[in-house]
Amino acid sequence: xDTVDLARALFGSSMAFHIIFSTLGVxxxxxxxxxxxxxxxxxxxxxxxxxxxxxxxxxILLGVAIPSGTIVGVMxxxxxxxxxxxxxxxxxxxxxxxxxxxxxEALFLSIYVYAADRLPPVMRIVSxxxxxxxxxxxxxxxxxxxxxxxxxxxxxxxxxxxxDVNPLAAVFNPSVWTTTNHVVTSAYMTGAxxxxxxxxYKMLSRRLSEREFAYHGKGLFMSLLIGGVMAVLTAVDGxxxxxxxxxxxxxxxxxxxxxxxxxxxxxxxxxGTVDPEIQGVRGGLELPWALSFLATNRFSGVVRGLxxxxxxxxxxxxxxTLFDTMVMIxxxxxVMGFVPLAYRMWFKKPYPRWMTMALVTAGPLSMLxxxxxxxxxxxxxxxxxxxxxxxxxxAATRAGGLGALLVMFVSIYxxxxxxxAVVMRHYFNRHPVGPELTQDGSVSSR
Amino acid sequence: MSYAIVAASIIWxxxxxxxxxxxxxxxxxxxxxxxxxxxxxxxxxIANLYLSPTWKVTNVFLVLLAVxxxxxxxxxxxxxxxxxxxxxCLALILLLIRSAFMVYSHSVRRHSRTLTLVSGITGLLIPGxxxxxxxxxxxxxxxxxxxxxxxxxxxxFTSPTEYAHLAFGLTTELFLSALFLADYSRxxxxxxxxxxxxHLAITFGPTTFALAIxxxxxxxxxxxxxxxxxxxxxxxFALSAAAFVIGLSxxxxxxxxxxxxxxxxxxxxxxxxYALASYAYGRAxxxxxxxxxxxxxxxxxxxxxxxxxxxxxxxxTAILVPVFILFWRLFLKDKRYLKPE
Ligand code: HDD
Ligand code: HEM
Ligand code: HEM
Numbered sequence: 001x002d003t004v005d006l007a008r009a010l011f012g013s014s015m016a017f018h019i020i021f022s023t024l025g026v027x028x029x030x031x032x033x034x035x036x037x038x039x040x041x042x043x044x045x046x047x048x049x050x051x052x053x054x055x056x057x058x059x060i061l062l063g064v065a066i067p068s069g070t071i072v073g074v075m076x077x078x079x080x081x082x083x084x085x086x087x088x089x090x091x092x093x094x095x096x097x098x099x100x101x102x103x104x105e106a107l108f109l110s111i112y113v114y115a116a117d118r119l120p121p122v123m124r125i126v127s128x129x130x131x132x133x134x135x136x137x138x139x140x141x142x143x144x145x146x147x148x149x150x151x152x153x154x155x156x157x158x159x160x161x162x163x164d165v166n167p168l169a170a171v172f173n174p175s176v177w178t179t180t181n182h183v184v185t186s187a188y189m190t191g192a193x194x195x196x197x198x199x200x201y202k203m204l205s206r207r208l209s210e211r212e213f214a215y216h217g218k219g220l221f222m223s224l225l226i227g228g229v230m231a232v233l234t235a236v237d238g239x240x241x242x243x244x245x246x247x248x249x250x251x252x253x254x255x256x257x258x259x260x261x262x263x264x265x266x267x268x269x270x271x272g273t274v275d276p277e278i279q280g281v282r283g284g285l286e287l288p289w290a291l292s293f294l295a296t297n298r299f300s301g302v303v304r305g306l307x308x309x310x311x312x313x314x315x316x317x318x319x320x321t322l323f324d325t326m327v328m329i330x331x332x333x334x335v336m337g338f339v340p341l342a343y344r345m346w347f348k349k350p351y352p353r354w355m356t357m358a359l360v361t362a363g364p365l366s367m368l369x370x371x372x373x374x375x376x377x378x379x380x381x382x383x384x385x386x387x388x389x390x391x392x393x394x395a396a397t398r399a400g401g402l403g404a405l406l407v408m409f410v411s412i413y414x415x416x417x418x419x420x421a422v423v424m425r426h427y428f429n430r431h432p433v434g435p436e437l438t439q440d441g442s443v444s445s446r
Numbered sequence: 447m448s449y450a451i452v453a454a455s456i457i458w459x460x461x462x463x464x465x466x467x468x469x470x471x472x473x474x475x476x477x478x479x480x481x482x483x484x485x486x487x488x489x490x491x492i493a494n495l496y497l498s499p500t501w502k503v504t505n506v507f508l509v510l511l512a513v514x515x516x517x518x519x520x521x522x523x524x525x526x527x528x529x530x531x532x533x534x535c536l537a538l539i540l541l542l543i544r545s546a547f548m549v550y551s552h553s554v555r556r557h558s559r560t561l562t563l564v565s566g567i568t569g570l571l572i573p574g575x576x577x578x579x580x581x582x583x584x585x586x587x588x589x590x591x592x593x594x595x596x597x598x599x600x601x602x603f604t605s606p607t608e609y610a611h612l613a614f615g616l617t618t619e620l621f622l623s624a625l626f627l628a629d630y631s632r633x634x635x636x637x638x639x640x641x642x643x644x645h646l647a648i649t650f651g652p653t654t655f656a657l658a659i660x661x662x663x664x665x666x667x668x669x670x671x672x673x674x675x676x677x678x679x680x681x682x683f684a685l686s687a688a689a690f691v692i693g694l695s696x697x698x699x700x701x702x703x704x705x706x707x708x709x710x711x712x713x714x715x716x717x718x719x720y721a722l723a724s725y726a727y728g729r730a731x732x733x734x735x736x737x738x739x740x741x742x743x744x745x746x747x748x749x750x751x752x753x754x755x756x757x758x759x760x761x762x763t764a765i766l767v768p769v770f771i772l773f774w775r776l777f778l779k780d781k782r783y784l785k786p787e
Contacts, residue, residue, distance in 0.1 A: 056553075059549065059552075059553075060549055060550070060553055062502070062549075063545050063546050063548065063549025063550065064542075064545070064546050064549075066502055066505055066545060067505070067538075067541050067542040067544075067545040067546065068542060069509075070505060070508060070509055070512075070538065070541060071538045071541070071542060073509055073512060073513065074509075074512050074534060074538060075535075075538070076516075077512065077515075077516050077523050077526070077527050078527045078530065078531045078534060078535065079527070079531075080527075081523040081524040081525075081526075081527035081528065082524065084516050084520060084523040084527070085520045085521060085523050085524065086520075087516065087517075087520065088516050088517050088518075088519070088520020088521075088523065088747055088751070089520050089747060089748055089751060090751070092516075092517040092520075092747070092751055092754075092755060093754055093755070093758055095513050095516075095517065096513060096514070096517055096755060096758055096759070096762075097758055097762060098513075099506060099509060099510050099513060099762075100762035100765065100766060102506045102509065103503065103506050103766055103769070104766070104769065106502035106503045106505070106506055107503055107766075107769050107770070107772075107773050108769070109502065110498075110499035110500070110502065110503070110773070110777070111499075111772070111773065111776060113499075114498060114499045114776075114777070114783070115499075115776045115777070115780075115783065118776065118780065118782055118783070162748070165748050165750045165751055166750065167750060167751055167754040168754075397527050397528055397531065398528065398594045399527075399528045399529070399531045399532075399594070399596070399597075400596075401531065401532055401599075402531070405531070405532070405535050408535075408539060409535075409539065412539055412542060412543065416542070416543075416546055419546070419550065420546070420550075423550045423553055423554055426553075426554055427553040427554065430555075
């Protein structure tokens, strides 16, 4: 691999690692806020216990989220100095404001965890709400920078010099709202389904007391409801994001769908492999007219194909698979959210065992959706780092020695993924929920 | 004042803040490890009492520094990014291990010894590695081949100036954290921990001071220009030395109630000592970011972005100040936290 490829591999794997922990860092605080609120509304101490236990899990996750975020933040400068020059000149604001979101989150998390007992009860909700706000604000702000890379605005380039900088035009670039919406709803969905997975897994155990079963059942119900609603919203704004691509990055949409010829009534092909030889997709399932509808809301809408663009500007064609995986997961998750809920409401019976088993996969599936979605978005932008402004090769560092670093970082990531999982399991096995439950879920002092 | 000078001053403030906070943070982690084995002392408890709520906040200061550098000096990223890849990535790996293992050690009682050992040692090394950036910016270890700036790693890691800097970073970290924790344990009313830490501060203070002087003496030949400037700015260094002497002696001042030492005075004086010295250092460093390749004027951001950045820094800081005050009161002053019944 040459330096550029090594830099891409190193940065891509670091992001793929960070996003696992940071998505949960956005989703789980939101769930904790909901649990705290439910506790106050329903006066059921189970919700308060959920909030406490999720917070302990969150603390472990953030031990990795924060340094891994620091890594990617610094790596951006080290590996993509050409890109960061543009960032500094044009889109510095979100990076800068994000810091204050980090501060807010870090300060209030400590207050929530270590000082809540010394503050009035309402401060507990306020502080965890600030944690959630800080987390989602940092996600929105970094996604703003990412959306700017897809639809760069707010500057011109004259003789290789960046001029006419308008920081606000850069911040409010055309794709910022659709993209941040999609990222936030998918993160909330992932947080909820991850908790649903854990609850479902616990409910499979046959040694559970009735109280414990009821406790996990409440957690499962609440997270399925939130996860299901968020899954619908994710699909809706995923649809807007696809239309955004149609307007602003037609190559990416064409690559994602394996469409070569510009056409009206374009079909949507699910799975299969895109093959330039046959100018189409091999072995996929074809839905006639659906792509035109997806992109333009009309079956007769014209969608531009790859042949309109010079091949050196094509994205890699495997993004088709990434895109389809994400959309497929999105559809499955909507089902996973609402079918069990409907079953519960309708039959008023516990979930059948097979259903609970299926629900265990909800969290990992959403995480896979997050990964494929991001890799699709970043890889589908290739060969550009800043769309139609800067190529990836121009953005990259030319320093040597990246191979050894890649090996080191990837090994550490693997080790930490395993260790974190082991530590989580160990912690919650040593501190089972049973002894912490009050007899009937009535309010106890804590 | 030019934009470049204002930007450089802001960066200086962030460097200074992180130098102090980071030293205290990593040093505290190290002391928590050392005294974790020793049941007689409460030092490890005091260290963890400080560390648990603060390490995340301290980490944001590191990110703040990195982001501000790129935002205010985007035209420096190419040079800095190219030459610093290896040392900074090594520090980042250590940081990842350190934070993760520190958090693990709080959750897993059974292996917490081993976990604390890993986080304590990795944490100890981080400031040393970060401070290796300084000799690089002073010139002598960077060459340019075909327009690509390259850091000569072997030459760097075989030169005495690098090791002098490293040793200075290590002892600074141990000194500042011991001194700060001494004050913190006085605040917590734990006199036995106080005397242990006071003793450590008294050991590492003069060591650090001697190493600072030695670092100047073994400066690489290419960095002699800055030693010249140091001579011109001798007043500042003299004031800094005076602050150090006052600070250290405060640890012997007798209090009316018979206890020995005013650690709060010592902490403040030593922070002033570092502020004065690093101000002089920073001034001597100007106008270069990386000698002789890049000056601050060449690196600074465009005026439109500069103004937006200043506004956003001002607004955000104003919003956060009350939160910091609340945080300070809850974790550094509140007796219910420091001395639970
Ligand atoms: C589990 C998470 C998840 C799920 C179920 C979906 N997405 Fe998604 N998608 C993401 C998680 C995600 C993401 C990880 O958050 C991305 C990556 C970059 C971004 O902006 O959001 C993304 C990007 C992304 C993009 C590319 C945006 C760009 O390149 O800037 C499109 C067109 C869609 N999505 C469309 C959809 C559609 C039509 C879905 C139908 C259900 C869908 N997504 C479900
Ligand atoms: C290039 C992209 C990214 C960069 C440079 C980046 C940078 C960072 C940094 C520096 C931190 C550490 C903050 C600290 O010290 O407290 C962090 C943490 C975090 N990041 Fe990322 N991040 C990126 C992508 C994302 C994305 C896409 C999301 C959300 C979906 C996200 C969400 C978070 C969250 C929730 C945290 C934990 C925050 C905290 O506790 O302070 N990040 N990130
Ligand atoms: C957190 C989720 C993300 C993941 C998993 C991710 C993944 C990737 C991958 C795999 C690459 C390499 C692309 C390739 O060479 O094919 C890449 C490149 C890159 N990404 Fe992302 N990315 C994420 C978020 C972001 C965000 C939020 C930003 C912007 C601030 C960003 C900025 C970049 C840059 C600058 C590059 C390098 C240049 C390039 O290849 O275009 N990424 N990312």
